[in-house]
Structures are given as C-alpha cells and as structure tokens.
Amino acid sequence: MDANPNDNGDGFGQAPGLYVHVPFCATKCPYCAFASCTRIESAPAFRDAVLAEAARYRNRFSPFDTLYFGGGTPGFVDPAILGDIVHKLRNILAFKPDCEATIEVNPADVTADRAAAWHDMGFCRASLGAQAFDDDALRFLGRRHDASGVSEALLRLRHAGFVDIGIDLIYGLPGQTREAWRSTLRRALDAGPTHLSCYALSVEPRTPLARAVRRREAELPGESAVAALFLDTSRFLAKAGFIHYEVSNYALLDRYRSRHNVKYWRSVPTLGLGPSAHSFDGTRRWWNVRSLEAYLRRSQARISPVAASERLTDEMRRLETLAMGFRTREGVSLDVLRDGPAAEAALSRLVADGRLKIQRNRAVPTTTGFLVADSLARTFA
Numbered sequence: 608m609d610a611n612p613n614d615n616g617d618g619f620g621q622a623p624g625l626y627v628h629v630p631f632c633a634t635k636c637p638y639c640a641f642a643s644c645t646r647i648e649s650a651p652a653f654r655d656a657v658l659a660e661a662a663r664y665r666n667r668f669s670p671f672d673t674l675y676f677g678g679g680t681p682g683f684v685d686p687a688i689l690g691d692i693v694h695k696l697r698n699i700l701a702f703k704p705d706c707e708a709t710i711e712v713n714p715a716d717v718t719a720d721r722a723a724a725w726h727d728m729g730f731c732r733a734s735l736g737a738q739a740f741d742d743d744a745l746r747f748l749g750r751r752h753d754a755s756g757v758s759e760a761l762l763r764l765r766h767a768g769f770v771d772i773g774i775d776l777i778y779g780l781p782g783q784t785r786e787a788w789r790s791t792l793r794r795a796l797d798a799g800p801t802h803l804s805c806y807a808l809s810v811e812p813r814t815p816l817a818r819a820v821r822r823r824e825a826e827l828p829g830e831s832a833v834a835a836l837f838l839d840t841s842r843f844l845a846k847a848g849f850i851h852y853e854v855s856n857y858a859l860l861d862r863y864r865s866r867h868n869v870k871y872w873r874s875v876p877t878l879g880l881g882p883s884a885h886s887f888d889g890t891r892r893w894w895n896v897r898s899l900e901a902y903l904r905r906s907q908a909r910i911s912p913v914a915a916s917e918r919l920t921d922e923m924r925r926l927e928t929l930a931m932g933f934r935t936r937e938g939v940s941l942d943v944l945r946d947g948p949a950a951e952a953a954l955s956r957l958v959a960d961g962r963l964k965i966q967r968n969r970a971v972p973t974t975t976g977f978l979v980a981d982s983l984a985r986t987f988a
C-alpha cells in the first residue's frame with residue numbers, strides 16, 4: 608500500500624510523530640489502566656533509558672513533525688529532568704521546524720514556574736487532565752485537584768504563553784445527570800480551551816473501580832444513558848462552535864485538532880519511546896515491555912525494550928483503516944470498503960439509518976454513527 612487512504616490533504620501531512628510515555632503519577636487513579644506508577648525517584652534512570660532507546664532509532668525515521676509527552680503525568684516530573692530529555696532528544700532524532708509539541712499535565716502540577724519551564728522547553732500544546740469540574744466527581748475519580756484548580760491551571764498555562772490548550776473530561780459517572788454533565792461542559796468552556804476530549808468512563812479489568820463495580824459499591828449508568836450523554840455532548844459543543852472530529856475529540860478550529868493523534872487515526876508512522884509505548888513504521892508494529900522495572904532493567908543490560916512486533920499484511924492494514932477511519936469525520940474511502948452486493952446493501956442501509964453519509968467518495972460517520980464506530984468497521988471487514 609503506498610498512498611494513505613485516510614489522508615484528506617489538509618496539510619497535516621505524512622511526517623512521522625514521536626511519542627514519549629512518561630510513566631510517573633503522584634497517585635494512582637482508581638479507574639486507570641495505563642502503564643503508570645508512583646516511583647518518581649526512578650525519573651533520572653528513566654531519562655537515561657529513554658535517551659538510550661531514542662539512539663537506537665537514529666536515522667531510522669524521517670524528521671518528526673509532532674512530539675507528544677503522555678503518560679502517566681509528564682508534568683509531574685521535575686522540569687529539569689524533562690527539559691534534559693526534550694533537549695537531548697532534539698540532538699538524537701530529527702524534527703521539522705514546525706513540530707507540534709504537546710505535554711499532558713494535571714492541574715495540581717501546573718505552577719507558574721512549571722508552566723513557563725514547559726513552554727521554554729518548546730511545548731506549544733498542553734493537554735490538561737481536568738476530568739471533572741465538580742468536587743464530588745473529582746473525589747470519586749481520585750484526582751488531586753479541586754474544581755477551581757482547573758481554571759487556575761489553565762490561566763497559568765495561558766500566562767506562560769500556551770495558546771493551544773486542551774481539557775480532558777470524563778462522563779458517565781455514577782448518578783451523573785444530564786444537567787450535572789452539562790454544567791461540567793459549561794465550566795470547561797468558560798475556561799476557554801481550544802480542544803476538548805470527552806471520554807466515557809470505562810471499567811478496566813483489575814482496577815479498583817472494577818472491584819468496586821463487582822462489589823456493587825459503584826453503579827455506573829447503563830449503555831443507553833451513556834449514549835444519550837454522548838449525543839448531548841456533541842450537540843452542546845457544536846453549539847459552542849466546536850468541531851466533533853473524532854469520537855471523543857472536539858476542536859475549536861480545524862487547526863486545533865491534535866496533529867499527533869490524527870497520525871494514529873490515519874495510520875501514519877509513529878515512534879513510541881518508554882514503557883508500553885507502541886510504534887509503527889508503515890509496515891511493522893512493535894511495542895515495548897509494559898513495566899518501568901522491566902524497561903529500566905533492559906536498558907541497563909543494553910537490551911532492546913521491544914516486547915513483540917508484527918508485520919502488517921495489506922488486509923490487516925485495510926482493517927485498521929476501517930477501524931480508525933470510522934472513528935473520525937474523515938471516514939473511510941469507498942475504495943477501502945469491500946466490493947460486492949453485500950457491502951453495497953450494508954452501505955445503503957447505514958446511509959438510510961443515518962449512521963453514514965457519502966461525501967467526496969468517502970463513507971463518513973454521522974454523530975449517531977460514531978456511537979457504533981466499531982460495528983461500522985466490522986460491517987465492512
């Protein structure tokens with residue numbers, strides 16, 4: 608496969624993206640299944656291991672046009688260590704001059720000094736893990752900040768020079784009414800973000816939340832209530848001028864979309880560094896060992912942190928194009944759907960049901976189509 612069937616020529620381009628997984632958090636949130644831990648004392652060893660891993664990829668990727676520090680909580684790490692990583696990465700790997708650099712931060716870590724330090728390191732986008740704007744919800748989610756802390760954090764980021772600031776929110780909490788969620792959205796909008804990510808709370812296996820649900824200590828809303836909140840969110844944010852460009856993501860203008868995340872949805876190559884990070888070079892995927900200990904051990908023994916890899920066949924890439932494309936307003940080129948009467952009948956039925964639209968030779972999900980993005984992909988698999 609050569610030309611990317613998901614590229615809609617909007618200038619986001621085909622340059623690869625670089626992701627750095629920073630696995631440290633001050634505390635572990637009860638719903639979280641990400642590879643993260645509280646052993647911040649390992650941050651210097653992590654820095655050395657990430658830089659050693661980056662050196663393995665010298666000259667193997669063309670210049671990156673995105674850099675994304677996610678986690679974990681990158682903003683929780685001492686800015687001197689973080690700055691060292693960013694600075695040295697720029698000497699080991701090649702970056703385009705207009706590189707979009709994003710850092711994920713938690714409101715509790717956003718001091719004026721840290722915000723200025725992140726901006727000085729070259730970060731131009733901040734993704735703020737607010738999750739909620741009501742203190743009961745924040746307590747349930749085990750977060751370290753209170754509702755007023757989010758707006759203050761956003762002001763500090765803006766004062767430090769960040770223009771592009773996203774807010775992450777979670778809906779579908781126990782007992783959450785439509786009005787309570789709307790009030791969260793209103794408060795988020797009042798803070799003036801350029802980007803919003805709204806995720807339905809999901810119960811991940813082996814988390815404290817999963818145990819609480821099993822013991823009936825927490826009761827989450829059912830599927831139809833969550834779907835209603837999803838549709839309400841899309842309508843509400845559209846009225847506020849936000850573009851619903853991916854199932855969970857909204858941008859105030861096209862240019863405020865996450866250029867880095869768009870690469871995943873379009874199957875553009877990305878290099879991931881750090882524990883649990885995934886990479887893709889256009890034909891092969893590989894992923895690193897998940898635990899920080901294993902990652903550091905391998906680095907000290909000068910062994911690659913890659914846990915496993917797979918070469919994608921054309922058919923596997925087609926299935927990924929379907930799975931990713933139906934999550935976005937770019938949809939999927941009709942050329943990628945299977946030929947034949949069954950696929951044509953399915954397409955007509957989904958268009959008649961209002962789940963898909965045909966636009967410029969692409970099958971594009973509507974908002975109700977987003978609700979069933981996975982099943983759209985399966986239909987044409």
Ligand code: SF4
Pocket residue numbers: 631632634635636639640641643678679680713736
């Ligand atoms: S801050 Fe984020 S990564 Fe860290 S434990 Fe909470 S949800 Fe997980």
